Amino acid sequence: MRTTVASAALAAVIACSTSAVAQTPKRGGTLNFAISAEAPTYDCHAGNTYAVVHAVAPFYSTLLKFDLSKYPAVEGDVAESWTISPDQLTFTFRLRDNVFFHDGTKLTSADVKATYERLRNPPAGVVSVRRASYEDIAEITTPDERTIVFRLAAPNPSVFQNFASPWDCIYSAAKLAEDPLFPSKTIMGTGPFKFVEHVRGSHFAGTRHDRYHVPGQPYLDGFRGVIFSQGAAMLNALQGGQVLAEFRSLSPAERDRVAGALGPRLRVEEESWVLKLTIAFNAEKAPFNDPRVRKALSMAIDRWGGSQGLSRIATLRAVGGVMRPGSPFATPEAELAKLPGFGRDIRAAREEARRLLREAGHPNLSFVLTNRTLAQPYTPGGVFLINEWRQIGVTVEHRQVETAAYNAAQSSGNFDVLLDFSNEFMDEPNNGLTKYISSDRSPNNPARAVDRDLDRLYDLQRRETDPAKRNAIIREFEALAMERAYTVPLLWWHRIVATHTHLRGWQMSPSHLLGQSLAAVWLDQ
Amino acid sequence: MLRYLGRRLLLMIPTLVGVAILTFFMLRVVPGDIVEVKLRGDGGNVTADVIAAERARLGLDQPLIHQFGDWMLGLVTFDFGVSMWTGRPVVEEIALRLELSFQVAVMATIVAVLIAIPLGTISALFRNTWIDYVVRIFTIAGLAVPSFWLGMLVILGLLAWFNWLPPITYTPIYVDPIANLSQLIWPALAVGYRYAAVVARMVRSSLLEVMKEDYIRTARAKGVFERLVVMRHAMGNALLPAITVIGLEFAFLIGGLVVTEQVFNLNGIGRLFVQAVARNDFMLIQTLVMLLAVVFITVNLIVDLTYAALDPRIRYK
Structure with a gap:
C-alpha cells in the first residue's frame, strides 16, 4: 500500500x-x-x-x-x-x-x-x-x-x-x-x-x-x-x-512545504496507516437509537470522493472497512462497495438515506458533531462530514473541544455523534474490532450500544486459528456492523514521513x- | 515605610487565599479529568477499573472538600504536590521553566525600556513633526503586530536568508552565554517590540501632559536649559505611568508568552500552563496560578514603592 x-x-x-x-x-x-x-x-x-x-x-x-x-x-x-x-x-x-x-x-x-x-x-x-x-x-x-x-x-x-x-x-x-x-x-x-x-x-x-x-x-x-x-x-x-526527521507524520501541506524547500535533500515516504477515523452514533439517544437513522447518516457519506479531496489536505486517504485496506484481513474493494455507506453510486445512496430518514420520522434532522480540536485530521474530517450530511438535508453543529472535554463527553455519553479514532500498532482484528462490539464489553467503542450478535462474531473470530475461517467470520462481522452502524469507519489515515536523505x-x-x-x-x- | 510594606505583605494572604479558592473550585467545574486524557487521550481499550485505580492513586476519588483541604495544607507547608501528568514535584516542573521565562521577560523589558523611553521622549518633544510621525507609525505597528507573528517572521527570515535558526533546546546563560543569547534574543526582540510600543506611547502622552504643567513653565521662565527641564523636572513625573505599564507587562511576560514560546519552541512557563490546562493537570494549574498571582502582587508592590522613590510627593505611611 x-x-x-x-x-x-x-x-x-x-x-x-x-x-x-x-x-x-x-x-x-x-x-x-x-x-x-x-x-x-x-x-x-x-x-x-x-x-x-x-x-x-x-x-x-x-x-x-x-x-x-x-x-x-x-x-x-x-x-x-x-x-x-x-x-x-x-x-x-x-x-x-x-x-x-x-x-x-x-x-x-x-x-x-x-x-x-x-x-x-x-x-x-x-x-x-x-x-x-x-x-x-x-x-x-x-x-x-x-x-x-x-x-x-x-x-x-x-x-x-x-x-x-x-x-x-x-x-x-x-x-x-x-x-x-x-x-x-x-x-x-x-x-x-x-x-x-x-x-x-x-x-x-x-x-x-x-x-x-x-x-x-x-x-x-x-x-x-x-x-x-x-x-x-x-x-x-x-x-x-x-x-x-519527525517519525509520526506530516500533513500534506507540511510535506509540500518542506519538500519544496529542501528538494533532493529530503526523502518522503508515504504509507497507509493503522489508524482510522470512525463515527460513533450515541445509540442511547434518540434518534440515534434508530438503526435507520444511523445507516442513513453512514450512507450519505461519499467516502470515495472524500478520499480524493481530503487526501490533498489531510492525513486521510484509504477507504476501508473494519480492517485496514491492504492488510491481511481487509475487505476486497469490490466486496467493500456492497456495504452500506461504501457504494460507488453516491446519488443512489443518498436517495436511500433520505428515504430512511423520512421513514424514521426525521427528514430534517439536526444534531451536534463532537470533535477534537486537533487540526489533523479531525478538523477537515469533521468539516467534510458536515457537508456530506448537508446533502441529505441534515443540519450539523460542529463542536470541537479539547482532549479532556472530548474524553469526558465520550465516557459520559454527553454527545450526539462523535468523530472518533482508533490507535493500533498492528493490523489485528482482536484489537481493531473492539471499536464495534458492545460498549459494556469494550471501552474502545463510545457508541454506548449493546449488540450480542456482534459480540458473538467477535468471540468466534478471536478463537479461530485458521486464517481463512477467521477471515470469513470477520466479513460477516463487518457486514453486520455496517448494517447496524453504531460505529462506522470514515477513512483510514495516511502516514507521511519526511527525513533528511x-x-x-x-x-x-x-x-x-x-x-x-x-x-x-x-x-x- | 516598613509598616506600609508589612501591611501590603499581610494583605497578600487573603488575596492569595481568594485566588486559591476560586482556582480550585473553578477547575473542578471544567469537564474531563487527567486520567482519561493520560490513558485514553490517544485512544485505546483501557478498562474502567484501570481508570478508577489511577483516579484513586491521584486522590481524584476523594470528596472535593477533602482534596481542597489537602491542597491548602500543602500550600501552607510549601508542599505543592506532584504533577498529575508527569508524577514529578510541581515545584520541579515550574523551576525547570521559570529560569527561561524570567530571562526572556527581563531581556524583553530591557529591549522595551531601551527603545521606548528615548522614542517616547523624542516623539513628545518633537510633537507633530516628521520625527513624531515616524515614531508613532513605529509604535502603532508594534501594537498592531502580534508578537508571535513577528516571531514567526523572524524565524522564517533567519531560515530563508541565513539558513540559520536559533538553538532548539535551552542552555542556561551560566553554562554557555552565546548559545543562551542566540536562542533567547529573538523572542526577546519580538516581544520587546510590542512591549516597547506600549511603553513609548505611554511615555509620549505622559510627557506631553507634564510639559504643560505650571512647574515646567516656571522652570523655563527661570531660564533652565530645555534639556535640564526635560531630564530633571519632566521625566521623573512622566515616567510614573510608564513604570506601572512596565511592571504589569513584566508580570504578564512570566506566564503569558504562550504562543511566542511555541513559535520559538521555548520550554517556558506559558507553554507549561497551556499544556497543564489541556491535560487538566489540576495540581500544576493551581500552583501556576498561585505563582502568577504572587508575581503580579509583588510587581505591583515594587511599582508602588518605585512611585515613592521617583515622586517626592508620594509618601507611604
Missing part, C-alpha cells in the same frame, strides 16, 4: 533516496529528531501515546519485533528462536545469550517473565493499559535462564504478534522486585541506547549501548529526541536541519509505533 508522491520535487527526492539503499552503514554521529508531544510516563506498560514510544523505545528491547521489510511478519528481538505447539496453546521462546541491561546485568528469562507478569497482572499502583491483550495467558514458566514458556488457556491468534508489541518493554526483574514502579521513574533497559537525560518539555537524550545484542549496532553514537509543541516550530527545525536505516511502516528503536539508523555524513 505504499504510494509515491506525485510532485516532481518529491519524485526526485524518492529517486535520490533509493540510490543509496545498499550502502554500508557508517558508525558515529548524533541523530536529532522531533517528537511532537510530551510523554506522560517512562513506563511503556502504562503508556498510551506515541510520544512514549518515540521517546523511550531506543532504551528498551522487546521479546519479538516486527520485521518492517516484511510487515506483518515478526522476528526475534531478545528471543533467538521459538516454537509454537500444534494446538497453538504453548509458545516457547529461547532467549539470546548476549543481552545485557544498561547496568551491566545479563538478561534472563526471569526478566521476561517479570515483565509479562507485570503486564497481565500488575501489582497495586501499577498501570497496565494492555492487560486485556494477555488475559488468555494461563501460565508463564522459565525452565532455565534462557527459556520462557507461555501457556494459554484458550487459543488466541493475536497473542504471538502481541509479543512484538512496542509497548511491551522488557524490564529488569531485580529492579521490579525492588520497586514495581521503577519503570515510571527510571529508564533502564537492554535497548541500543543508554539513557542520558530527559529535560521535561525539552528533549530526551541517549548514548550508545556498547553491549547491545545485535553485533555492530547501534550505528549512532547517540540521539536527541527534541520535543515540539507546535507544528510550525517543528517544520522550521526540520527545514533548517536542526532535526532530521543522510539519515539512513530507518524503515517506514503502517504504524508510527513500530521501528523506533533506532538501532539500525545511521548518518551518511
Whole structure:
C-alpha cells in the first residue's frame, strides 16, 4: 500500500533516496529528531501515546519485533528462536545469550517473565493499559535462564504478534522486585541506547549501548529526541536541519512545504496507516437509537470522493472497512462497495438515506458533531462530514473541544455523534474490532450500544486459528456492523514521513509505533 | 515605610487565599479529568477499573472538600504536590521553566525600556513633526503586530536568508552565554517590540501632559536649559505611568508568552500552563496560578514603592 508522491520535487527526492539503499552503514554521529508531544510516563506498560514510544523505545528491547521489510511478519528481538505447539496453546521462546541491561546485568528469562507478569497482572499502583491483550495467558514458566514458556488457556491468534508489541518493554526483574514502579521513574533497559537525560518539555537524550545484542549496532553514537509543541516550530527545525526527521507524520501541506524547500535533500515516504477515523452514533439517544437513522447518516457519506479531496489536505486517504485496506484481513474493494455507506453510486445512496430518514420520522434532522480540536485530521474530517450530511438535508453543529472535554463527553455519553479514532500498532482484528462490539464489553467503542450478535462474531473470530475461517467470520462481522452502524469507519489515515536523505536505516511502516528503536539508523555524513 | 510594606505583605494572604479558592473550585467545574486524557487521550481499550485505580492513586476519588483541604495544607507547608501528568514535584516542573521565562521577560523589558523611553521622549518633544510621525507609525505597528507573528517572521527570515535558526533546546546563560543569547534574543526582540510600543506611547502622552504643567513653565521662565527641564523636572513625573505599564507587562511576560514560546519552541512557563490546562493537570494549574498571582502582587508592590522613590510627593505611611 505504499504510494509515491506525485510532485516532481518529491519524485526526485524518492529517486535520490533509493540510490543509496545498499550502502554500508557508517558508525558515529548524533541523530536529532522531533517528537511532537510530551510523554506522560517512562513506563511503556502504562503508556498510551506515541510520544512514549518515540521517546523511550531506543532504551528498551522487546521479546519479538516486527520485521518492517516484511510487515506483518515478526522476528526475534531478545528471543533467538521459538516454537509454537500444534494446538497453538504453548509458545516457547529461547532467549539470546548476549543481552545485557544498561547496568551491566545479563538478561534472563526471569526478566521476561517479570515483565509479562507485570503486564497481565500488575501489582497495586501499577498501570497496565494492555492487560486485556494477555488475559488468555494461563501460565508463564522459565525452565532455565534462557527459556520462557507461555501457556494459554484458550487459543488466541493475536497473542504471538502481541509479543512484538512496542509497548511491551522488557524490564529488569531485580529492579521490579525492588520497586514495581521503577519503570515510571527510571529508564533502564537492554535497548541500543543508554539513557542520558530527559529535560521535561525539552528533549530526551541517549548514548550508545556498547553491549547491545545485535553485533555492530547501534550505528549512532547517540540521539536527541527534541520535543515540539507546535507544528510550525517543528517544520522550521526540520527545514533548517536542526532535526532530521519527525517519525509520526506530516500533513500534506507540511510535506509540500518542506519538500519544496529542501528538494533532493529530503526523502518522503508515504504509507497507509493503522489508524482510522470512525463515527460513533450515541445509540442511547434518540434518534440515534434508530438503526435507520444511523445507516442513513453512514450512507450519505461519499467516502470515495472524500478520499480524493481530503487526501490533498489531510492525513486521510484509504477507504476501508473494519480492517485496514491492504492488510491481511481487509475487505476486497469490490466486496467493500456492497456495504452500506461504501457504494460507488453516491446519488443512489443518498436517495436511500433520505428515504430512511423520512421513514424514521426525521427528514430534517439536526444534531451536534463532537470533535477534537486537533487540526489533523479531525478538523477537515469533521468539516467534510458536515457537508456530506448537508446533502441529505441534515443540519450539523460542529463542536470541537479539547482532549479532556472530548474524553469526558465520550465516557459520559454527553454527545450526539462523535468523530472518533482508533490507535493500533498492528493490523489485528482482536484489537481493531473492539471499536464495534458492545460498549459494556469494550471501552474502545463510545457508541454506548449493546449488540450480542456482534459480540458473538467477535468471540468466534478471536478463537479461530485458521486464517481463512477467521477471515470469513470477520466479513460477516463487518457486514453486520455496517448494517447496524453504531460505529462506522470514515477513512483510514495516511502516514507521511519526511527525513533528511543522510539519515539512513530507518524503515517506514503502517504504524508510527513500530521501528523506533533506532538501532539500525545511521548518518551518511 | 516598613509598616506600609508589612501591611501590603499581610494583605497578600487573603488575596492569595481568594485566588486559591476560586482556582480550585473553578477547575473542578471544567469537564474531563487527567486520567482519561493520560490513558485514553490517544485512544485505546483501557478498562474502567484501570481508570478508577489511577483516579484513586491521584486522590481524584476523594470528596472535593477533602482534596481542597489537602491542597491548602500543602500550600501552607510549601508542599505543592506532584504533577498529575508527569508524577514529578510541581515545584520541579515550574523551576525547570521559570529560569527561561524570567530571562526572556527581563531581556524583553530591557529591549522595551531601551527603545521606548528615548522614542517616547523624542516623539513628545518633537510633537507633530516628521520625527513624531515616524515614531508613532513605529509604535502603532508594534501594537498592531502580534508578537508571535513577528516571531514567526523572524524565524522564517533567519531560515530563508541565513539558513540559520536559533538553538532548539535551552542552555542556561551560566553554562554557555552565546548559545543562551542566540536562542533567547529573538523572542526577546519580538516581544520587546510590542512591549516597547506600549511603553513609548505611554511615555509620549505622559510627557506631553507634564510639559504643560505650571512647574515646567516656571522652570523655563527661570531660564533652565530645555534639556535640564526635560531630564530633571519632566521625566521623573512622566515616567510614573510608564513604570506601572512596565511592571504589569513584566508580570504578564512570566506566564503569558504562550504562543511566542511555541513559535520559538521555548520550554517556558506559558507553554507549561497551556499544556497543564489541556491535560487538566489540576495540581500544576493551581500552583501556576498561585505563582502568577504572587508575581503580579509583588510587581505591583515594587511599582508602588518605585512611585515613592521617583515622586517626592508620594509618601507611604
